[in-house]
Amino acid sequence: MTLDEISIIAVYSAMAVYAIAFIAYSIDLARRSAASAQATDAAAAGTSEAPAVADAGSEREPVLQGAPASAPAAAGSAGGGTATPPRAGRGAGASRRGAGAGAAPSVDYGRSPSLRVAVAMTVIAWALHLAATVLRGFAASRVPWANMYEFALTGTLVITTVFLVVLLIAKTDLRFLGTFVTGLVLVLLGVATVNFYVSVVPLPPALQSVWLVIHVFVATSAVGFFALGFALSVVQLMQSRREAIVATADSVKKSFLATLPDSTALENLAYRVNIVGFILWTFTLMAGAIWAEKAWGRYWGWDTKEVWTFIIWVVYAGYIHARATRGWRGSRSAWLAIIGFSAVLFNFTVVNLFFKGLHAYSGL
Amino acid sequence: MVSSRRSEAERADAASARDTGVDPLRPADYDDGTAGASGAAGAAAGDDAPAAGSAGPESSVTAPKLGPGEWVRFAWRQLTSMRTALLLLLLLAIAAVPGSLVPQRSSDPNGVVQYFADNPDLAPVLDSFQMFDVYTSVWFSAIYLLLFVSLIGCIIPRTKHHLEALRARPPKTPARLSRLSAYTERELAGGADDAPDAAASAAAESAIASAAAELKKAGYRVERYDQRGVPSVSAERGYLRETGNLVFHTALVGVLVAVAIGGGFGFSGQRVIVEGQSFVNTLAAYDSFNPGRFFDDGRLTPYRLTLDELDAVYETENTDALGQPIDFTAHVTIDGPDGSAERDVKVNEPLYEYGTDVYLLGNGYAPTITVRDPDGEVVFTDSVPFLPQDANLTSIGVIKVPDGLAEQIGMVGFFYPTQSTLSTGAYTSTYPDLVFPVLTLNVYSGDLGIDDGTPRSVYQLDTSGMEQLTGGQTGVDSVELMPGESTELPNGLGTVEFESASPDAAGDDFSQSVPRFASFDVHHDPSQVWVLVFALLILGGLLLSLFVPRRRMWVKAVTRPDGRVVLEYAGLARGDDPGLERAVEEFADRHAGAAPIR
Ligand code: HEM
Numbered sequence: 025m026t027l028d029e030i031s032i033i034a035v036y037s038a039m040a041v042y043a044i045a046f047i048a049y050s051i052d053l054a055r056r057s058a059a060s061a062q063a064t065d066a067a068a069a070g071t072s073e074a075p076a077v078a079d080a081g082s083e084r085e086p087v088l089q090g091a092p093a094s095a096p097a098a099a100g101s102a103g104g105g106t107a108t109p110p111r112a113g114r115g116a117g118a119s120r121r122g123a124g125a126g127a128a129p130s131v132d133y134g135r136s137p138s139l140r141v142a143v144a145m146t147v148i149a150w151a152l153h154l155a156a157t158v159l160r161g162f163a164a165s166r167v168p169w170a171n172m173y174e175f176a177l178t179g180t181l182v183i184t185t186v187f188l189v190v191l192l193i194a195k196t197d198l199r200f201l202g203t204f205v206t207g208l209v210l211v212l213l214g215v216a217t218v219n220f221y222v223s224v225v226p227l228p229p230a231l232q233s234v235w236l237v238i239h240v241f242v243a244t245s246a247v248g249f250f251a252l253g254f255a256l257s258v259v260q261l262m263q264s265r266r267e268a269i270v271a272t273a274d275s276v277k278k279s280f281l282a283t284l285p286d287s288t289a290l291e292n293l294a295y296r297v298n299i300v301g302f303i304l305w306t307f308t309l310m311a312g313a314i315w316a317e318k319a320w321g322r323y324w325g326w327d328t329k330e331v332w333t334f335i336i337w338v339v340y341a342g343y344i345h346a347r348a349t350r351g352w353r354g355s356r357s358a359w360l361a362i363i364g365f366s367a368v369l370f371n372f373t374v375v376n377l378f379f380k381g382l383h384a385y386s387g388l
Numbered sequence: 389m390v391s392s393r394r395s396e397a398e399r400a401d402a403a404s405a406r407d408t409g410v411d412p413l414r415p416a417d418y419d420d421g422t423a424g425a426s427g428a429a430g431a432a433a434g435d436d437a438p439a440a441g442s443a444g445p446e447s448s449v450t451a452p453k454l455g456p457g458e459w460v461r462f463a464w465r466q467l468t469s470m471r472t473a474l475l476l477l478l479l480l481a482i483a484a485v486p487g488s489l490v491p492q493r494s495s496d497p498n499g500v501v502q503y504f505a506d507n508p509d510l511a512p513v514l515d516s517f518q519m520f521d522v523y524t525s526v527w528f529s530a531i532y533l534l535l536f537v538s539l540i541g542c543i544i545p546r547t548k549h550h551l552e553a554l555r556a557r558p559p560k561t562p563a564r565l566s567r568l569s570a571y572t573e574r575e576l577a578g579g580a581d582d583a584p585d586a587a588a589s590a591a592a593e594s595a596i597a598s599a600a601a602e603l604k605k606a607g608y609r610v611e612r613y614d615q616r617g618v619p620s621v622s623a624e625r626g627y628l629r630e631t632g633n634l635v636f637h638t639a640l641v642g643v644l645v646a647v648a649i650g651g652g653f654g655f656s657g658q659r660v661i662v663e664g665q666s667f668v669n670t671l672a673a674y675d676s677f678n679p680g681r682f683f684d685d686g687r688l689t690p691y692r693l694t695l696d697e698l699d700a701v702y703e704t705e706n707t708d709a710l711g712q713p714i715d716f717t718a719h720v721t722i723d724g725p726d727g728s729a730e731r732d733v734k735v736n737e738p739l740y741e742y743g744t745d746v747y748l749l750g751n752g753y754a755p756t757i758t759v760r761d762p763d764g765e766v767v768f769t770d771s772v773p774f775l776p777q778d779a780n781l782t783s784i785g786v787i788k789v790p791d792g793l794a795e796q797i798g799m800v801g802f803f804y805p806t807q808s809t810l811s812t813g814a815y816t817s818t819y820p821d822l823v824f825p826v827l828t829l830n831v832y833s834g835d836l837g838i839d840d841g842t843p844r845s846v847y848q849l850d851t852s853g854m855e856q857l858t859g860g861q862t863g864v865d866s867v868e869l870m871p872g873e874s875t876e877l878p879n880g881l882g883t884v885e886f887e888s889a890s891p892d893a894a895g896d897d898f899s900q901s902v903p904r905f906a907s908f909d910v911h912h913d914p915s916q917v918w919v920l921v922f923a924l925l926i927l928g929g930l931l932l933s934l935f936v937p938r939r940r941m942w943v944k945a946v947t948r949p950d951g952r953v954v955l956e957y958a959g960l961a962r963g964d965d966p967g968l969e970r971a972v973e974e975f976a977d978r979h980a981g982a983a984p985i986r
Contacts, residue, residue, distance in 0.1 A: 225709035321747035
């Protein structure tokens, strides 16, 4: 068996494990809905319990109440995105950001075995995925990102990596994004393996450059962050819709969203993830220009790929501005982040496959 | 509701903490999420309403009668608002899209010609909207120029303001620190019973002094305030955030200016050189030449560039990639004022000589063709560059013989480095290297159309005044030659020979039989360095402005009614600052640990 064949087997194994993770994350979301439904019903029945300090990261510091239905509590520290210890001299839970708590109660959710399984599976899938990518690199004796199949292979690996790293360092529990992340990775990886696969071939002269290593890798990393930012923005929009109608509609109280951070916290998280992506994208654009100068004799020529890189950059600059513009903060800026990521996907798929230009490196 | 009353008071206090003049200057419709941010306010529908207080009376949009001066100021304020900047940014993104859908004259001139041929009705309409020159069009330029006017109008006052802020004192300590978003307190030793007033205030004083010293060490600018006998320190850090933001936006202008002006001093030219031939860097020697607006051709250094050899390496082993190019290297010799030097030019490795950048952009075959008259006199001999048409280098070239024969003749040639025959009978090339090279020629006679001095492309033959003698519908087979072969031209015009560049090689070794050519782009672009410098400033500015937290911190020693002295610590974020609360807590821990605790 060649290294490339082993790599392919690893890819398929990774996809299988991602699928298991995806299912486990979905079960978790379903359980969240059930938990908020119970909480709502319990509250309606008047069986109020002692208010709990709501904490979206509850599994890390489990609120061991045992009771399936914990009473609605103020959004508390979940809103601020930080796990602040209770402040001396102030009532716990009445933090500033939690002011909206009256309108959109957050439901404490407690432990979730399926979430544990899901994260464990994600880590295993990630390891297989990493092995597949590294093996592909060895099979080709170069970096494994020189054609569309390899871009997808490495790109999805970066998305999972960013997700896992953010899980490690973020103070807010973001595991609920797993459904989206593993779903996206699964789809992209599947499409790439089935439709874009090309066997190992040597690099054409235009790609023989250190800039292949730098430019493409940074671009791929940027996409990893944008993907996560996109997911957060989508959840943010769903959350803010729920917050707007929660007072009237009972059904939304029972949504899994009730167990997630409030929309402002989600917006702040999305912003932080997206600005990292934006900086990486800025660097991508510049490194690309330097490379273009070396390879094609001009640093900027409005080639289709350059145009779309520019468009994406401007859209995210717009997103950053929108967040600082009255009337655009919140939902509207979230839409810009979503448009931005759509443009990223468009740039990777449609522009690569159907548009004519100098960047004809799909290998297909 | 308690929480809402609290948040309003808190808001007022936050506002008073902000309105002290050293905050970065922002357009009136700026929103950093702190004004009235309570819970999900940002997401709530209808937060479009003007935020009371932050917009001055001047910015009222519905002001009734305006004088001309006021109109100008009003328009200017609109142009330099956040909303306009955002709108123009989004417009710019949208306006850039069509240029990726329709071929552009700047990057793909042949594509444009093709587009006109394929869409004869649509193309002129699109052309009237400058759709084939999107990035130099009036509308695209208008958008980005407006954006940059807005940008300049935005950064000048902000820069002025920031320079003042850099010298200003941190703002006065707000009256009620506990209302700020990040707040904590620690008790100071020396309570009501066990210490007299004087001792308590001395302890308070020294705690504040040590807080000030520690904040200063942590990079804060500090200022002591004493309000009605309550000692406090006010500290601010993160001015670099605004500096970075201003550097970023200013460098954007820098890039635009560098491109607009610097580009005008440069040029770009193209030249095809066959192996063994050379070219001298003068205006006349270029096949095509595009000078910038301010270019002066006296500035060209007339060095000579000789193409000694062009190496092309193709994949021969990997069956998935047979014939894929692995490497192109042009071995050249440069002769100029500094002497003679041998150099290599590769894709991704341009040559920098005498202020010009030389790029290897393409290569192909240049079959050597000799035409003789019926008496055997040579009337034409040259290595003619044939333009590659596909990955296996099926190439097309044109040979024009204006003088020396009974009639002018022109030939359209097809060259197949490794010829094979398709099932349709047509020829094709199956490998880019010289394994079985075949040249076919369709011969035309008549008027080449070059006698009246009209410039004609050397790669095109205008057959309108000519009669086709071989190939096509003529019923006469095309001339077909391998290196070293020659044959009669029709009508007894003479003979044509496909000369071999390696006549002494073995009979089936054609590997060196046809010379290659390289096409070089030669550029000079003085703006490049400046663009790079500004690009680095953009990146640096961006990093500073997105990751340096700008925050204020206050420490106050308050004597409570019961006589206890309490140290109050509070922080206020200026812009996105996820670490604020933790920073305040940590500072309090560190500092209160240092101060005596009961
Ligand atoms: C060429 C067009 C522009 C681009 C690409 C652009 C891009 C950006 C980016 C990426 C940021 C975030 C990074 C930073 O804070 O430095 C930013 C921030 C900012 N921009 Fe621009 N900008 C442009 C034009 C303008 C204009 C015309 C204005 C004034 C109306 C403006 C005002 C601001 C302000 C006030 C901020 C700070 C936002 C904050 O404090 O959160 N920008 N801009």
